[in-house]
Amino acid sequence: AQKVxxxxxxISVVEKEDxxxxxxxxxxxxxxxxxxxxxxxxxxxxxxxxxxxxxxxxEISGRYSWNFQKSTSSFNFTITASQVVDSAVxxxxxxxxxxxxNFVFGPGTRLSVLP
Amino acid sequence: DADVTQTPRNRxxxxxxxxxxxxxxxxxxxRMYWYRQDPGxxxxxxxxxxxxxxINKGEISDGYSVSRQAQAKFSLSLESAIPNQTALYFCATxxxxxxxxxTQYFGPGTRLTVL
Numbered sequence: 455a456q457k458v459x460x461x462x463x464x465i466s467v468v469e470k471e472d473x474x475x476x477x478x479x480x481x482x483x484x485x486x487x488x489x490x491x492x493x494x495x496x497x498x499x500x501x502x503x504x505x506x507x508x509x510x511x512x513e514i515s516g517r518y519s520w521n522f523q524k525s526t527s528s529f530n531f532t533i534t535a536s537q538v539v540d541s542a543v544x545x546x547x548x549x550x551x552x553x554x555x556n557f558v559f560g561p562g563t564r565l566s567v568l569p
Numbered sequence: 570d571a572d573v574t575q576t577p578r579n580r581x582x583x584x585x586x587x588x589x590x591x592x593x594x595x596x597x598x599x600r601m602y603w604y605r606q607d608p609g610x611x612x613x614x615x616x617x618x619x620x621x622x623x624i625n626k627g628e629i630s631d632g633y634s635v636s637r638q639a640q641a642k643f644s645l646s647l648e649s650a651i652p653n654q655t656a657l658y659f660c661a662t663x664x665x666x667x668x669x670x671x672t673q674y675f676g677p678g679t680r681l682t683v684l
Contacts (some may be wrong), residue, residue, distance in 0.1 A: 487670050499659060499675035506670065545611060551669035559611040
């Protein structure tokens with residue numbers, strides 16, 4: 455069955471520190487997709503990235519980067535030089551091509567960036 | 570204007586009342602979803618619809634029903650609300666691509682409190 459684990463419930467860092475949010479997934483499918491979403495204090499869910507299981511290249515977008523490693527079933531998210539506006543709950547999610555029709559979300563990691 | 574809208578944004582009701590939450594989208598997507606979010610549990614899928622004539626139960630459908638009135642509209646009903654249905658409810662949409670690859674786009678959420 456699909457499962458997404460985000461072992462870090464809450465993280466606090468001081469502004470300008472780098473921080474990595476961990477995501478570990480379980481799937482029996484060979485084709486699957488991984489996602490990250492951000493939920494700021496205002497409550498909406500903002501899509502950040504999608505990665506398919508055949509593409510293990512790391513992705514960088516500004517201060518955000520993602521490290522996908524199939525060998526460890528992980529899709530970790532790093533924020534470089536964190537800012538107060540990065541404070542949010544971050545969700546990792548998994549969608550399977552063949553065995554599941556829908557997203558499975560992890561429980562989320564609450565990131566607090568302190569000034 | 571927002572692509573996915575939800576009404577109402579906040580609702581307080583009493584046990585036993587019937588409640589309808591509405592979702593509209595202008596993204597032209599065929600697929601629509603209803604989730605609930607409880608603290609520390611991530612998002613759980615209630616119902617989903619891949620087109621107007623297709624309705625499917627998610628992992629926590631008991632106590633809920635849905636109606637897909639048109640491609641752009643998907644309503645969630647609580648026939649007889651109970652306090653443990655107090656939660657944040659999200660509507661989402663997606664456009665079908667390769668199996669499992671849909672990125673879901675979320676509405677702003679409806680905060681429901683059942684007293």
